Amino acid sequence: MHPEDDDTLLFIGDSITDAGRDRADPASLGEGYVHEIARTLRGRAPDGPGPRIINRGINGHRVYDLESRWSTDVIDHRPTVVTVKIGINDTWRRYDRNLLSPVDEFEACLDRLLAATARQLSARLVVITPFLLPIGPDQERWFEDLSPRTDAVLRAAVHNAAHVVRADLVLPRAAQDRESRELAPDGVHPSPLGHRLIADAWLAEVAPTAPVARR
Known part of the structure; x- marks a missing residue:
């Protein structure tokens, strides 16, 4: 997949x-990472505008919130590439508000959204996995909920032939060489460096640069 000037990336x-x-x-x-991706793609297209890019993230949302606005915030824009990053709030709300998001229901909802998008738009799909860089023991226990949820995201992605960006691997790997707070000060929300790492992972999966030909 190589986004072109006539693509709409949502x-x-x-x-x-x-x-x-x-x-x-x-x-x-x-x-954040959407801005970084846009900056990179536009830098690669000096003779054109680059693809159209739309951000429809809303803070605090869980997968069910996405479903409630999917028609207006996704389908109506007729994107050719759709990237979904969801899941951490479905876990977080269990621990701060006792608001449960059963993994099987979460997976079914995400699967419906991806399948409907592919069916209605023939759009190419990209899924970014949720991640957590724990900054204390209270967050460490979130993995009992987040790990099976990440597996559910991966299953939904495979079921719908979506590209997968493994933020759950990229950021912990980067945290081996620096403090987790440098990448996500509260364990969840990325720093500028964390956003850049997500953007680079997306670009490597979705829009890799062409290899240099050997002579």
Whole structure:
């Protein structure tokens, strides 16, 4: 998959995708990984505008919130590439509000969204896995909920032939060489460096640069 100038790339998810975007400005991309991806793709297209990029992340959302706005925030824009980043709030709300999101229901909901998008738009799909860089023992126990949820995300992605960006591997791997707080100060929300790592992982999976030909 190599996005072209006539592609529309739509990103949807929670606060990690939202990244402070101005919701009054439809062109606002926020200051996170979506912005970094857009900057890179536009830099690769000096003679054209690059693909159209839309950010529809909203902080605090769980997968069911995405489903409630999927028609207006995804289908109506007719994107050709759809990237979904969801799951951490489905876990987080269990621990701070006792608001449960059973993994089987979560998986079924995500699967419905991906399948409907492929069916209605013939769009190419990308899924970014949820991740956590625990900053204390209270967050360590989140993995009892998050690990099976990540597996559910992977199953839904495979079932719908989606590209997968393994943020759950990329960020912990980077945390081996630096403090976790450098990548996600609260364990969940990426720093600028964390966002750049997610963007680089997306670009490597979805829009890799062409290898240099050997002579």
